């Protein structure tokens with residue numbers, strides 16, 4: 144049984160109550176970053192729960208971060224503005240040297256430095272990460288980085304970025320080799336960040352890197368093994384995204400139930416009709432099933448066992464449950480669901496992302512088909 148962190152949940156709920164629907168609606172309309180919210184989370188120590196105590200964090204397990212993000216989403220907010228600090232941390236914690244941890248972690252934990260950007264995706268390579276073309280060539284005590292990244296969220300609101308770049312040519316035999324991970328300071332000369340406007344308020348960007356100098360000391364782990372290093376962190380990311388979807392799912396079920404109990408049409412509340420209550424009940428069942436899968440993945444992680452498959456499955460089930468619940472909630476609200484003031488249409492747009500990013504459902508199905516069921520590889 145994994146810990147559920149009731150005190151943390153209560154504290155997050157209290158903090159989120161200060162940032163109501165009107166706050167998120169205004170930001171959404173202006174595509175603005177929730178600076179005050181992220182500052183409040185940072186000051187309360189919620190963004191440094193995964194950082195070990197010796198570096199100024201709380202040294203809690205992944206379940207604590209999952210609880211925080213779930214509660215943010217259940218409250219109607221959005222953790223996407225800051226969740227990367229929690230999961231990009233993984234690669235530094237696991238593969239960073241003592242000197243690197245000493246250099247960055249205490250300042251991140253204190254809120255003086257933001258590590259909010261994760262630079263992996265490129266337009267041409269898409270999901271096939273081994274085909275990224277951004278390069279880092281070694282010159283003395285530094286690397287020179289050239290390339291272009293797409294969909295890199297929060298880069299305008301971060302000091303540091305975890306970057307994946309090619310340090311050796313791609314070999315057909317081991318396509319994942321030759322990639323390396325770096326910590327890059329986003330104010331380095333040669334970096335240009337261009338915002339990309341999307342259907343949701345996500346602060347995502349395109350990043351151009353032109354002869355950017357990165358100290359060799361910023362290489363995380365072993366040169367050429369970066370793909371493997373980031374894969375470790377990605378399993379944690381899957382669970383945290385699943386937790387956000389779980390929070391979304393619970394938000395939609397809460398809101399749909401409340402509206403169905405209140406709204407009267409034909410002389411009775413709409414929730415008295417089974418045509419209205421059954422979809423809400425189905426959404427609840429699916430969301431709770433996702434919660435169990437997240438717990439299972441978390442318990443494997445806490446036991447120190449491999450949890451990649453379970454984390455991916457939990458993320459898929461939770462994102463689909465949240466999307467089903469979003470649709471049911473919208474339908475339950477009738478026309479009101481489309482009005483901005485109810486926050487349903489905003490959350491509906493936000494919940495959809497997690498079937499595409501950070502990994503699309505097809506790629507999870509492909510992993511399960513080939514790695515769990517032993518079916519032939521298609522790529």
Ligand SMILES: Cc1cc2nc3c(=O)[nH]c(=O)nc-3n(C[C@H](O)[C@H](O)[C@H](O)COP(=O)(O)OP(=O)(O)OC[C@H]3O[C@@H](n4cnc5c(N)ncnc54)[C@H](O)[C@@H]3O)c2cc1C
Nearest residue numbers: 261262263264269270294295296345347500501502503505
């Ligand atoms: C708002 C937003 C924020 C993001 N933030 C970040 C970020 O901070 N950092 C970062 O690095 N990336 C980020 N991403 C990128 C995200 O991870 C990718 O968009 C996602 O992994 C899908 O890659 P793609 O867009 O290139 O799709 P493609 O690879 O072009 O795929 C398109 C579709 O085809 C399907 N597909 C492709 N190949 C196969 C196959 N062999 N079999 C079956 N189906 C297949 C995919 O599942 C997908 O549905 C973000 C994306 C968005 C939209």
